[in-house]
Amino acid sequence: MVEGSITANGYTRKWWKEVVVYQIYPRSFQDSNGDGIGDLNGITSRLDYLKLLGVDVLWLSPHYDSPNADNGYDIRDYRKVMTEFGTMPDFDALLKGIKERDMKMIVDLVVNHTSDEHVWFVESRKSKTGIYSDYYIWRPENNGRPPNNWTSFFSGSAWSKDLLRGEYYLHLFAEKQPDLNWDNPKVRGEVYDLMKFWLAKGIDGFRMDVIPFISKDPHFPDCPKEYAAHPEYIYAAGPKLHQYLQEMHREVLAKYNVMTVGEALGVTLEQTPLFVDERRHELNMIFHFDVVRLNRQGWRWKPWTLPELKAIYARFDRELDLNNWQTVFLSNHDNPRPVSSFGDGSVMYRERSAKVLATMLLTLKGTPFIYQGDELGMINYPFSKIEDFDDIEVKNAWKAEVLTQRVNPEEYLFHLRKTSRDNSRTPMQWDDSPNAGFTTAAKPWLAVHPSYQEINAKQELADPNSVYNYFKTMLELRKKTLAFVYGDYRDLDPDNPFLFIYTRTLAEDKFLIVLNFSTNTLTYSLPDGLRTGQLVLSSFGGQEENALALHLAAWEARIYRI
Ligand code: TEU
Numbered sequence: 001m002v003e004g005s006i007t008a009n010g011y012t013r014k015w016w017k018e019v020v021v022y023q024i025y026p027r028s029f030q031d032s033n034g035d036g037i038g039d040l041n042g043i044t045s046r047l048d049y050l051k052l053l054g055v056d057v058l059w060l061s062p063h064y065d066s067p068n069a070d071n072g073y074d075i076r077d078y079r080k081v082m083t084e085f086g087t088m089p090d091f092d093a094l095l096k097g098i099k100e101r102d103m104k105m106i107v108d109l110v111v112n113h114t115s116d117e118h119v120w121f122v123e124s125r126k127s128k129t130g131i132y133s134d135y136y137i138w139r140p141e142n143n144g145r146p147p148n149n150w151t152s153f154f155s156g157s158a159w160s161k162d163l164l165r166g167e168y169y170l171h172l173f174a175e176k177q178p179d180l181n182w183d184n185p186k187v188r189g190e191v192y193d194l195m196k197f198w199l200a201k202g203i204d205g206f207r208m209d210v211i212p213f214i215s216k217d218p219h220f221p222d223c224p225k226e227y228a229a230h231p232e233y234i235y236a237a238g239p240k241l242h243q244y245l246q247e248m249h250r251e252v253l254a255k256y257n258v259m260t261v262g263e264a265l266g267v268t269l270e271q272t273p274l275f276v277d278e279r280r281h282e283l284n285m286i287f288h289f290d291v292v293r294l295n296r297q298g299w300r301w302k303p304w305t306l307p308e309l310k311a312i313y314a315r316f317d318r319e320l321d322l323n324n325w326q327t328v329f330l331s332n333h334d335n336p337r338p339v340s341s342f343g344d345g346s347v348m349y350r351e352r353s354a355k356v357l358a359t360m361l362l363t364l365k366g367t368p369f370i371y372q373g374d375e376l377g378m379i380n381y382p383f384s385k386i387e388d389f390d391d392i393e394v395k396n397a398w399k400a401e402v403l404t405q406r407v408n409p410e411e412y413l414f415h416l417r418k419t420s421r422d423n424s425r426t427p428m429q430w431d432d433s434p435n436a437g438f439t440t441a442a443k444p445w446l447a448v449h450p451s452y453q454e455i456n457a458k459q460e461l462a463d464p465n466s467v468y469n470y471f472k473t474m475l476e477l478r479k480k481t482l483a484f485v486y487g488d489y490r491d492l493d494p495d496n497p498f499l500f501i502y503t504r505t506l507a508e509d510k511f512l513i514v515l516n517f518s519t520n521t522l523t524y525s526l527p528d529g530l531r532t533g534q535l536v537l538s539s540f541g542g543q544e545e546n547a548l549a550l551h552l553a554a555w556e557a558r559i560y561r562i
């Protein structure tokens with residue numbers, strides 16, 4: 001594509017605005033050596049599947065050496081591949097395979113924290129005066145208590161006392177994930193070096209884990225009470241955050257034509273331009289959590305409405321000007337399956353609602369991210385007991401909430417079935433053979449979803465009406481439709497509780513997207529004397545043309561050119 005000063009509808013054209021990204025969670029994608037754990041050679045063996053689907057960029061969740069306290073988000077060595085996932089030559093072969101197919105790869109950059117088994121931390125614990133003593137955030141005890149009241153996302157205090165050094169260290173996540181001290185220039189230098197190490201291999205960018213948390217207020221004031229349930233807004237407000245991101249851009253990113261996407265927990269819409277306004281030279285785009293948090297409060301599930309969902313997209317479109325770019329995603333490895341959350345996972349409507357969500361994901365403004373298995377319409381796992389889970393977040397919360405009898409176990413499990421991160425981490429369902437073709441081992445690291453005989457890639461590739469083939473058609477359509485990327489967005493009926501209906505317009509190119517988010521058959525009169533034009537696509541047999549009124553089937557999606 002063309003870049004540089006070329007614009008579309010006022011936006012500077014960039015390759016990363018026009019691509020569709022597919023997220024791979026290596027542990028659960030494909031096992032190649034029968035140990036029950038997905039690996040890099042497994043991914044390489046499935047590249048043709050991904051190419052056929054039509055995605056452009058693959059994002060790999062962490063593939064680095066790790067003791068796996070948090071499935072690779074606790075890194076022990078940034079320059080080594082996780083032994084379970086393979087070797088550096090395996091990584092190189094994967095990247096080569098991706099390039100040969102004209103796709104790109106971004107990797108996860110997890111540098112707010114490391115593993116406590118990283119050599120920097122092992123050394124840092126030993127003394128207050130060594131080379132590595134200031135690589136982490138150490139503070140003395142505060143009258144027999146931790147330095148402040150900050151809490152960890154994985155339950156309990158964010159401070160743990162290290163007996164060897166006799167001080168507390170900060171960990172916003174698990175005890176085994178100590179936070180790096182970004183105020184130490186040596187730490188920042190280490191991070192820039194390891195970024196260059198992977199860039200030199202030819203990767204195309206980074207997804208940056210909890211990047212807004214890297215700068216901390218050195219005085220560590222207590223988190224105010226009103227933020228107790230959402231300390232991320234405090235953690236993301238460090239004084240030097242933007243200074244460090246601009247330095248990272250200057251030192252590293254400016255020298256490469258790569259994309260960056262920051263996981264922006266704790267960042268409000270109002271603060272977004274500080275990260276992504278192109279004139280500031282920080283990141284290209286960030287992930288906001290408004291949509292995936294719509295139906296939850298912590299581990300608790302809560303009901304949501306379609307007008308609330310639409311209001312989020314409208315607000316983003318209104319507030320972000322032509323210098324900013326956004327992302328669209330409905331799930332990832334930290335969230336349940338979108339069909340179960342925002343669609344209808346029942347046998348009757350699973351496929352239909354998955355197609356409605358696919359249409360929305362691929363026609364809203366922003367770079368879309370598809371999480372593995374969502375292209376098959378995979379659904380949440382029927383967890384029945386605590387032992388069914390693997391996630392440290394779940395296990396720690398169980399200890400903190402259930403074992404202390406604050407929460408009743410049945411209540412906790414009821415919510416976890418709908419909100420747990422493990423819902424999206426069950427193995428990919430490739431075919432109807434034992435363990436869904438994910439592994440030849442008797443027992444995969446996390447159980448395969450019992451639905452695999454009905455929901456699997458082999459079956460869906462063969463069925464022209466499958467969710468997979470619908471995604472494929474949508475991806476082809478998006479590739480040739482610049483209006484879906486840069487076109488103006490207008491929500492025609494924000495208050496409608498069942499229907500999401502909007503236009504995307506780029507000069508003469510105007511599309512009407514109609515999404516029935518309900519099991520109702522709907523008759524809908526178009527507003528403003530609008531007429532439908534040529535039907536480009538219907539997910540469920542819609543046929544009419546040039547109508548003033550629409551007759552929609554339950555969970556039907558349509559796209560018209562008007
Ligand atoms: O996620 C941070 C994050 O927002 C979640 O862990 C969040 O606390 C959780 O989803 C709430 O239910 C990133 C990674 O994506 C996640 O997998 C890691 O566990 C975490 O950072 C620590 O690296």
Ligand code: CA
Binds near residue numbers: 031033034037038
């Ligand atoms: Ca394996």
